[in-house]
Amino acid sequence: MRQIALYGKGGIGKSTTSANLSAAFSEMGLDVMQIGCDPKHDSTRMLMHGRWIPTVLEQMYDHKEIRSEDIIYQGFGNIRCVEAGGPEPGIGCAGRGIIATFQLLEKMQALYGDVVVYDVLGDVVCGGFAMPMRDGYAQEVYLVTSGELMSLYAANNICKAIARISERSSAKCRLGGVICNAKNMDNEQGLVEEFAKRIGSKLVCFIPRSNSVRAAEVNRMTVIEHDPASNQAKVYRDCAKIILENTDLRIPTPLALEELEELAREYL
Amino acid sequence: MGGCTLTGALSVACFIPGAVTVVHAPKGCAHQTFSMLHALMNEAETRIVPEILVSGLSDKDVIFGGEDCLRQALDRAAEKKPELIIVVTSCVPETIGDDCLAVCREHPYAERTLYIPTSGFLGGSAKDGENAALIGLSALAEPADPVPGTVGIIGEKNLESEVEENFAEVQRLLDLLGLTVSVRFCRNAAVSDLRKLGTVSCFILRDGRCADAGRELSRRFSRPVVSGFPRGLSGSVSFLQETGKACGLSAEKIESAVLQETKYQKKMLERFANLAGSRVCLGAEPFEGTLTAAREALACLDMTESPNGINVRLPFYLPVGVSGTVKMLYLWRRAILHG
Numbered sequence: 001m002r003q004i005a006l007y008g009k010g011g012i013g014k015s016t017t018s019a020n021l022s023a024a025f026s027e028m029g030l031d032v033m034q035i036g037c038d039p040k041h042d043s044t045r046m047l048m049h050g051r052w053i054p055t056v057l058e059q060m061y062d063h064k065e066i067r068s069e070d071i072i073y074q075g076f077g078n079i080r081c082v083e084a085g086g087p088e089p090g091i092g093c094a095g096r097g098i099i100a101t102f103q104l105l106e107k108m109q110a111l112y113g114d115v116v117v118y119d120v121l122g123d124v125v126c127g128g129f130a131m132p133m134r135d136g137y138a139q140e141v142y143l144v145t146s147g148e149l150m151s152l153y154a155a156n157n158i159c160k161a162i163a164r165i166s167e168r169s170s171a172k173c174r175l176g177g178v179i180c181n182a183k184n185m186d187n188e189q190g191l192v193e194e195f196a197k198r199i200g201s202k203l204v205c206f207i208p209r210s211n212s213v214r215a216a217e218v219n220r221m222t223v224i225e226h227d228p229a230s231n232q233a234k235v236y237r238d239c240a241k242i243i244l245e246n247t248d249l250r251i252p253t254p255l256a257l258e259e260l261e262e263l264a265r266e267y268l
Numbered sequence: 269m270g271g272c273t274l275t276g277a278l279s280v281a282c283f284i285p286g287a288v289t290v291v292h293a294p295k296g297c298a299h300q301t302f303s304m305l306h307a308l309m310n311e312a313e314t315r316i317v318p319e320i321l322v323s324g325l326s327d328k329d330v331i332f333g334g335e336d337c338l339r340q341a342l343d344r345a346a347e348k349k350p351e352l353i354i355v356v357t358s359c360v361p362e363t364i365g366d367d368c369l370a371v372c373r374e375h376p377y378a379e380r381t382l383y384i385p386t387s388g389f390l391g392g393s394a395k396d397g398e399n400a401a402l403i404g405l406s407a408l409a410e411p412a413d414p415v416p417g418t419v420g421i422i423g424e425k426n427l428e429s430e431v432e433e434n435f436a437e438v439q440r441l442l443d444l445l446g447l448t449v450s451v452r453f454c455r456n457a458a459v460s461d462l463r464k465l466g467t468v469s470c471f472i473l474r475d476g477r478c479a480d481a482g483r484e485l486s487r488r489f490s491r492p493v494v495s496g497f498p499r500g501l502s503g504s505v506s507f508l509q510e511t512g513k514a515c516g517l518s519a520e521k522i523e524s525a526v527l528q529e530t531k532y533q534k535k536m537l538e539r540f541a542n543l544a545g546s547r548v549c550l551g552a553e554p555f556e557g558t559l560t561a562a563r564e565a566l567a568c569l570d571m572t573e574s575p576n577g578i579n580v581r582l583p584f585y586l587p588v589g590v591s592g593t594v595k596m597l598y599l600w601r602r603a604i605l606h607g
Contacts, residue, residue: 061328091333093364100327 039086055085095128276397
């Protein structure tokens with residue numbers, strides 16, 4: 001079973017990328033599960049044709065005996081969709097919610113299939129959001145970033161978390177590479193490619209900005225489902241293939257803030 | 269007493285008749301803290317059963333926020349129609365960011381609800397909890413004109429053994445100065461008594477442990493503070509001088525009290541005249557200051573300290589005034605005369 005986690009700054013397109021990669025994996029005939037690890041619980045919405053599925057945390061406390069059908073919903077391409085859920089903004093502890101979700105999924109033996117895709121909230125704001133990287137869950141992390149400095153900054157922070165977690169002898173978590181979800185900036189691909197190189201990794205995929213993503217989203221579908229013949233669908237399929245074939249997993253070397261800023265200046 | 273702020277805050281808040289204390293925490297925090305208090309209560313032979321309610325934060329509350337949980341605990345507390353609801357918190361609501369103050373202010377019982385932000389281990393130690401509770405509870409009192417000749421006792425340790433004996437000794441000294449204690453903050457004092465805090469002419473702290481609270485009360489009510497209960501014999505004399513001065517008494521009045529006290533001390537020490545010439549070896553000092561008080565008593569009784577002397581124990585708590593010294597001397601005499 002391949003366990004892949006996508007991390008990156010909020011709003012960078014992790015959920016869109018995750019859902020399209022899951023759809024592409026499914027097209028390859030793989031048994032896929034996607035787990036949204038974000039309190040806003042919209043990771044799997046395009047796979048579920050716009051449906052907001054009940055979250056694990058809602059169900060966990062509403063049912064005395066929770067069953068797998070209470071939290072796992074089948075979406076496009078028979079992809080098993082799960083949303084961890086969490087508190088409303090500004091209250092409670094979403095990180096603890098992620099931990100509780102994983103404890104339950106583990107207990108229910110719900111983590112199975114050929115590929116499990118974890119779509120994790122932006123920055124690793126607390127230990128809870130690093131949970132998918134620990135205990136052998138997400139063994140391959142892919143950083144989703146654009147060429148914007150704050151996006152690279154968040155990606156660099158996630159590298160710090162991976163590097164820290166990797167120090168433990170039991171840790172299996174490694175960096176698989178960087179996915180550039182482009183914002184149409186000048187020199188964007190070169191910048192992200194260089195960033196990936198400097199952290200000791202590589203750019204695995206460059207996803208250009210495309211209207212087909214918007215079109216798919218307003219129709220509550222992934223690009224793969226909505227416009228399977230589009231160039232954008234091909235990009236996602238290629239990316240999925242590269243990830244599946246990727247065996248080059250590394251412990252990253254995060255950059256100092258000054259170096260990161262200098263890098264961004266170089267590519268202005 | 270060790271532990272987190274919760275332990276310290278509860279040791280103050282639990283001893284206000286007519287009040288209910290709500291602990292916003294998981295059940296385990298309240299249980300652990302109360303077990304410690306219970307053990308101390310047994311030791312101090314305190315028979316009060318404190319009114320404590322725990323909100324019982326669960327894993328669900330940690331994830332989704334514990335404000336509802338606190339609200340429900342306040343509802344349960346309000347059903348008892350207490351004079352006061354005191355809310356203290358563990359580190360869990362602090363960690364997850366519950367806005368406890370807002371919940372307390374929005375509650376129908378808000379007028380009689382007092383939130384004391386303690387925050388468990390995040391707020392510091394038990395000592396910090398005691399100070400937070402004393403400072404928090406002082407909000408019950410409005411600043412007022414001082415009533416001459418009155419003092420307030422601050423921060424008596426409710427679970428300290430011999431707390432009433434120590435108070436009696438302080439009261440004896442205050443009688444010499446013609447002063448009365450109008451509030452013991454917070455030792456079995458009803459809410460109506462606590463509200464008198466602003467009227468006293470001087471605050472007397474139990475000891476340095478409540479110095480933070482003393483500073484805050486002094487600032488808020490603009491009153492002088494006496495830093496602690498008297499330690500030993502000379503400590504009693506200086507306590508009279510310091511307190512008399514703080515309360516604005518005349519030099520003659522203070523001098524007269526000192527004279528009376530000196531005579532009293534002489535009379536008390538005569539009881540132990542048969543210890544003169546004894547050589548003793550003092551035990552380990554449990555609290556800083558005990559050794560000084562003990563050596564002073566030795567000198568007054570013409571006793572000497574020697575490593576080869578008879579082993580005598582120092583009291584666990586600092587001897588308060590003459591009565592504390594006398595108790596220590598009884599212990600010594602038993603060891604010297606009877607082994």
